Amino acid sequence: MQVELINHKDEESDSSTPPTKRAKSTNLNKGTSKKPTKAKLTPLESQFISLKLNHRDKLLAVQVGYKFKFFADDAAIASKILNIMLLPGTTKFEDLKNGKFAYCSIPDNRLHIHLQRLLNYGYKVAVIKQTESAAIKNMESSNKSGLFERKITGVYTKATYMGDEINTGDPNFYVKNSGDDGQLGDYILCLDELNAPQQISIVAVQPLTGDIIHDTFRDNITRDELETRFAYITPSEILVINNQSSISKETLKCIKSLNKGTMNIMHVKCPSDLEEEFVKSFEKITTDDNDLIQLSQYYQVNFSASVLSCVCELIKYLEQFKLANVFTITSNVNNFVNSRKFMLLPSHTLQALEIFRNETDPSSEQGTLAWLLNHTRTKMGQRLLKKWISMPLINIDAINSRLDAIDDLTSDFNHLIDALKNQLNSIGKAGSDLEKLLIKVHYSSTYNMERITRKDLYLMLKCFDEVFRMIKNFGEKPLLELKASVKSDLLKGIFEELYDLSKDGNLTKFLKLINPSEALNDRNVTDQKIGFFHLGQDPMTDDISKELEEISKVEQDLNTELQEIRKFLKRPNLSYVTNLKESHLIEVRNGKQVDSLPKDWIKISGTKSVSRFRNPTIIELHKRLQYHNELLLKNCDIAFNKFLGMIDNHYRFFNQAVKQLSIFDCLLSFTASSLMNSNYVRPKILPDEQRIEIKKSRNPIIENLPHSYSNYVANDINISYLKERVIIITGPNMGGKSSYVKQVALLTIMCQIGCFIPCESAEVGIFDSIFIRMGASDNILKGKSTFMIEMLELANIISNFTDKSLIILDEIGRGTGTNDGIAIAYSILKYLIEDPKKPLTLFITHYPSLHTLENDYPQVVGNYHMNFMEKGVKNEKEWPEIVFLYTLVKGVVSNLYGLNVAKLAGIPTDVIQQAYEVSERLKSIVEMENINKFSLEFCKLIQMIKKNEVDENYITDKLIELSRLNKL
Structure with missing residues (x-):
C-alpha cells in the first residue's frame, strides 16, 4: 500500500x-x-x-x-x-x-x-x-x-509494536526479556459514516490481545455517541473511510478534538466493489478454502455493509504489519453495546466520575475508580477488569453471581481455590502476559515471523501446564466438594471449565517436544535455537537433524585436515584457534616457520609474535561449515514456525483458559477491594424497583486517597421512584454537594459491577444508564461556548434517558445570565418531573427559587442541603462565617455563602464585605414572573431536539429568542 x-x-x-x-x-x-x-x-x-x-x-x-x-x-x-x-x-x-x-x-x-x-x-x-x-x-x-x-x-506503530525486535542484534547479546512489557494495548479504529440514513459504523482492533469491537449507531450533532466510544476504546490510530470532504464536519471536529497529540488519522476511499474487496481481503489471511468460506459467511451474515467496509480497510492496513489474520479469530469479535446486558455510561459520565482518568492529573490513575478496584495480579486480568468497570451489569443473576463469589472467597478456606490463587500469583510475578503471548503465536504462525521468543513460548506453555496439572491432581472429588460449598455459579464455572480443559492431552505433547534447559537459555540464542527441540520425536525436526549430520561430517573433515597439518608442521599437539569470531585458524610463530609455509596458505590475522593462517582445504571446509550452520539456523526457524502453527490450531483451547483465569483474577481483585477497608458490605440488589437506599455511605475514592480523611462524614442516601425521586440539593460552596452526588453514582456503579460498597447497609435497584452533566468549560476545538455545550449535552440526556436512568445535573444554567439560568434550570427540572418515564434525578443548584417545585409536586420533589453552622454573626449587615458539616439534611438554603470560599482563598475582608452588600441588594431583583412562559417554550424545543427535528443553528437561534423573552 x-x-x-x-x-x-x-x-x-x-x-x-x-x-x-x-x-x-x-x-x-x-x-x-x-x-x-x-x-x-x-x-x-x-x-x-x-x-x-x-x-x-x-x-x-x-x-x-x-x-x-x-x-x-x-x-x-x-x-x-x-x-x-x-x-x-x-x-x-x-x-x-x-x-x-x-x-x-x-x-x-x-x-x-x-x-x-x-x-x-x-x-x-x-x-x-x-x-x-x-x-x-x-x-x-x-x-x-x-x-x-x-x-x-x-x-x-505504537499500537502494533509488541516487542518484536527485543532480540535483534548479536544472537549472544543477552537482553532480559519477560513476557510482559507493561503494555495494556492501544486500539486501531476504522470509521465509516453514512448520510442516508445518518449513521456511523466503527470497527476497532487491539493487536496486542486480538480484541475486536464493532458497532453501528445513529448520532446527534455533538457526536456524543462517537465521543463515548472513543472514551472507552481510546484509539491511537484512526482510519476514516471516504475522502475528507465526504465526512461530516461534526465527525471530523469530534475526531480532532479528541486527538491527544500522537493519534494518527488516515483517510481512505470507500471500496468500489465491497463484495470483491471483501473476498480479496480474506484470501490474503487464510489459505484454506473451507476457512475462507466459513469466515466469509460469518462476517457477511452478521454485519452490515458499512461494518464490512471497515473490516476490509483494517485488513488492508494491518497487512503491512503482518497482523491482519487477527480477523480469523471470530471468537474475539464483540459488539460495543448490548443494551440487554450492560449499563450505559456516556463519555461525560466517565469523565465526571473519573472512572479511568484523573482529570486533575491525567498522567496519574490515582483517584479513579479503576485505581481503587485494581488489585489484579496479571495484565490479562487488568484488561478484563477495565471492561467490567466500563460495562456494569443489568442482569440481576449475573450481578448476584459476582457478589456471591466475593462472599465465597471471603468465607471458609478452600484448598482448591487457594491453589489456583497461588498459580495466578506465580503467573503475575513471572510477568507472563498469557493473552498477549497467545496472540503473538497466532500472528507468527501465519506470517512466518518470530514475534514470540522460544523462552516466552516455553514459559507460556509451562504456565498453562502448571494450572491444568494442579487442577487435575486435585481430582474430581475436591471439585464436587467446591461446587457444593460455594454459591456463585461464576466461581463454579471457572473450576469446571479449567477441569474440563485439563483433560486435553495436546499440551503435554507440545511440552514433550521441547528441551527445557535450552528453551530457557536465552543468553546464547544460537544454542537455544539448535537445542530447543528434542530431535527425532516429530518429522518437523528432521531437517535439523540432517544439517547437524552435515556439520558433523565437515567437522570430521576439519579434524582429519588438522591431523595432516600436525604431521606437516611436526607439532603433534597443534589445535585450531579462534580469534575475533574467526575460527579454524592455524597459529604459527613468526620467523622461519612462517617462511616455510606453502604460498597458498592465506594469512587471516596476526600479532608481532604469531600469524594465523588457513590453507585452501580449511578455507573450503570453513565455508561449508558456515553454510551448513546458516542452513541449520534456518531449519530451526522453519521447525519453530511449524510448531507455532500446531499450537495456534488450539488457540481457542488456550484462550478459554485465559478467559477463566482473567475472570478469577477480577473476582480476587473485587474481594481485595472489599476487604481493604472496614464496613464494606454486600448490597441487596432490587429486581423491579428503582430505589437507592444506603445507610452511612462513604465516598469510596476520597476515603482511600493518601491524605486519608480520618474524620470523613458518612451520609445516608434515600431516593426512590415512589417517593422523592427528584432531589434538589442546595448549600454552601465547598460544602460537599458535588462529592455527594458523585458518591451516589459511584456506589451505584460498584453495585452493578458486582462489588461490595462502603456503608452499613444498602438496597439498590438496577439502572440501565447514568447521565451526568456537571462543570462548565469551553470547548474551543469544537467551536462551542460553555452555554452551547451545556444545552447540547442536556439535549442528549433528554433524548436518551429511560425509566431506569439515574440523572445527575450540577449547576444547570450557570453558563448564561442569572435570569436565563434560573429559567433553564426550572424548565429542565420541570420536564424531568413531568416526563412519563420518571427518571431518578439529583439536581444541584445555586438558585434557591427552585425550591417551590416541592410545593407543586410534594410526592415527587424533595429539597435538601449540605448542612453547616454559622458563627461570628454580630448583626445582619455582616456576612457570616460558616463551618461545613458535610451531611445531607432536609430543607433549602437561601444563602449560598460563596463569600466564605472567598475568605478561604485569601480575599481581603473589606472586599468580601462589599461583595456581601451587593449580593443582598441583587436578591430583591431576581423574580420568577416570566419563567412559566419560558418553560413552556423551552419544553417545546426539548421535544424537537429529542425527535432530531432541529440542527445546531436552530437551537442557537431559539435559545437567543427565549433569552429575550425572559428579560425583565
Whole structure:
C-alpha cells in the first residue's frame, strides 16, 4: 500500500526544531512522491532510495552490519528524538546535489529501545534487515561481491509494536526479556459514516490481545455517541473511510478534538466493489478454502455493509504489519453495546466520575475508580477488569453471581481455590502476559515471523501446564466438594471449565517436544535455537537433524585436515584457534616457520609474535561449515514456525483458559477491594424497583486517597421512584454537594459491577444508564461556548434517558445570565418531573427559587442541603462565617455563602464585605414572573431536539429568542 503524508512541512521541518509528539494525517490513496534529483550514489544509498520511494509515510531503519542507520529526513527526525549525532549531508530526500545523505546510527542490539521512543512520538517505522548472510551469499549467490539483499522485515506503530525486535542484534547479546512489557494495548479504529440514513459504523482492533469491537449507531450533532466510544476504546490510530470532504464536519471536529497529540488519522476511499474487496481481503489471511468460506459467511451474515467496509480497510492496513489474520479469530469479535446486558455510561459520565482518568492529573490513575478496584495480579486480568468497570451489569443473576463469589472467597478456606490463587500469583510475578503471548503465536504462525521468543513460548506453555496439572491432581472429588460449598455459579464455572480443559492431552505433547534447559537459555540464542527441540520425536525436526549430520561430517573433515597439518608442521599437539569470531585458524610463530609455509596458505590475522593462517582445504571446509550452520539456523526457524502453527490450531483451547483465569483474577481483585477497608458490605440488589437506599455511605475514592480523611462524614442516601425521586440539593460552596452526588453514582456503579460498597447497609435497584452533566468549560476545538455545550449535552440526556436512568445535573444554567439560568434550570427540572418515564434525578443548584417545585409536586420533589453552622454573626449587615458539616439534611438554603470560599482563598475582608452588600441588594431583583412562559417554550424545543427535528443553528437561534423573552 502506498502512503503519502499530507502535511510534508511537518516531516521536513528544519533540523533545529525540537521534536514534538503530534498526529500525522495521511491519505492512504495518493500516489508516491517524485523521485529525487539524480546524483552519484553509493549502492547502499540507491537501495535506500528504492525502498523509500514506496514507503514515504515511514521512517526507515536500515541494517548495515552491526548497526541500524537512518538517512536524510528520517535521520533528522531520529537524531532529535533519540538525541544522537547527525552526520552531515542533505536531509532533503528530493535533493541530492552534494551526492550524500545525512545519516545517524544506533547499535543493532539497542533497536528495541530506540524503536519504542520513535513510536511513542506517533511515527510509523519500517525495520529493514539484511536477508542474506555472508556465508550463504558466498555459497549460493552469483554476485558474491555485490550489495547484501535487504528487505522490510517489520513495520510498526505504537499500537502494533509488541516487542518484536527485543532480540535483534548479536544472537549472544543477552537482553532480559519477560513476557510482559507493561503494555495494556492501544486500539486501531476504522470509521465509516453514512448520510442516508445518518449513521456511523466503527470497527476497532487491539493487536496486542486480538480484541475486536464493532458497532453501528445513529448520532446527534455533538457526536456524543462517537465521543463515548472513543472514551472507552481510546484509539491511537484512526482510519476514516471516504475522502475528507465526504465526512461530516461534526465527525471530523469530534475526531480532532479528541486527538491527544500522537493519534494518527488516515483517510481512505470507500471500496468500489465491497463484495470483491471483501473476498480479496480474506484470501490474503487464510489459505484454506473451507476457512475462507466459513469466515466469509460469518462476517457477511452478521454485519452490515458499512461494518464490512471497515473490516476490509483494517485488513488492508494491518497487512503491512503482518497482523491482519487477527480477523480469523471470530471468537474475539464483540459488539460495543448490548443494551440487554450492560449499563450505559456516556463519555461525560466517565469523565465526571473519573472512572479511568484523573482529570486533575491525567498522567496519574490515582483517584479513579479503576485505581481503587485494581488489585489484579496479571495484565490479562487488568484488561478484563477495565471492561467490567466500563460495562456494569443489568442482569440481576449475573450481578448476584459476582457478589456471591466475593462472599465465597471471603468465607471458609478452600484448598482448591487457594491453589489456583497461588498459580495466578506465580503467573503475575513471572510477568507472563498469557493473552498477549497467545496472540503473538497466532500472528507468527501465519506470517512466518518470530514475534514470540522460544523462552516466552516455553514459559507460556509451562504456565498453562502448571494450572491444568494442579487442577487435575486435585481430582474430581475436591471439585464436587467446591461446587457444593460455594454459591456463585461464576466461581463454579471457572473450576469446571479449567477441569474440563485439563483433560486435553495436546499440551503435554507440545511440552514433550521441547528441551527445557535450552528453551530457557536465552543468553546464547544460537544454542537455544539448535537445542530447543528434542530431535527425532516429530518429522518437523528432521531437517535439523540432517544439517547437524552435515556439520558433523565437515567437522570430521576439519579434524582429519588438522591431523595432516600436525604431521606437516611436526607439532603433534597443534589445535585450531579462534580469534575475533574467526575460527579454524592455524597459529604459527613468526620467523622461519612462517617462511616455510606453502604460498597458498592465506594469512587471516596476526600479532608481532604469531600469524594465523588457513590453507585452501580449511578455507573450503570453513565455508561449508558456515553454510551448513546458516542452513541449520534456518531449519530451526522453519521447525519453530511449524510448531507455532500446531499450537495456534488450539488457540481457542488456550484462550478459554485465559478467559477463566482473567475472570478469577477480577473476582480476587473485587474481594481485595472489599476487604481493604472496614464496613464494606454486600448490597441487596432490587429486581423491579428503582430505589437507592444506603445507610452511612462513604465516598469510596476520597476515603482511600493518601491524605486519608480520618474524620470523613458518612451520609445516608434515600431516593426512590415512589417517593422523592427528584432531589434538589442546595448549600454552601465547598460544602460537599458535588462529592455527594458523585458518591451516589459511584456506589451505584460498584453495585452493578458486582462489588461490595462502603456503608452499613444498602438496597439498590438496577439502572440501565447514568447521565451526568456537571462543570462548565469551553470547548474551543469544537467551536462551542460553555452555554452551547451545556444545552447540547442536556439535549442528549433528554433524548436518551429511560425509566431506569439515574440523572445527575450540577449547576444547570450557570453558563448564561442569572435570569436565563434560573429559567433553564426550572424548565429542565420541570420536564424531568413531568416526563412519563420518571427518571431518578439529583439536581444541584445555586438558585434557591427552585425550591417551590416541592410545593407543586410534594410526592415527587424533595429539597435538601449540605448542612453547616454559622458563627461570628454580630448583626445582619455582616456576612457570616460558616463551618461545613458535610451531611445531607432536609430543607433549602437561601444563602449560598460563596463569600466564605472567598475568605478561604485569601480575599481581603473589606472586599468580601462589599461583595456581601451587593449580593443582598441583587436578591430583591431576581423574580420568577416570566419563567412559566419560558418553560413552556423551552419544553417545546426539548421535544424537537429529542425527535432530531432541529440542527445546531436552530437551537442557537431559539435559545437567543427565549433569552429575550425572559428579560425583565
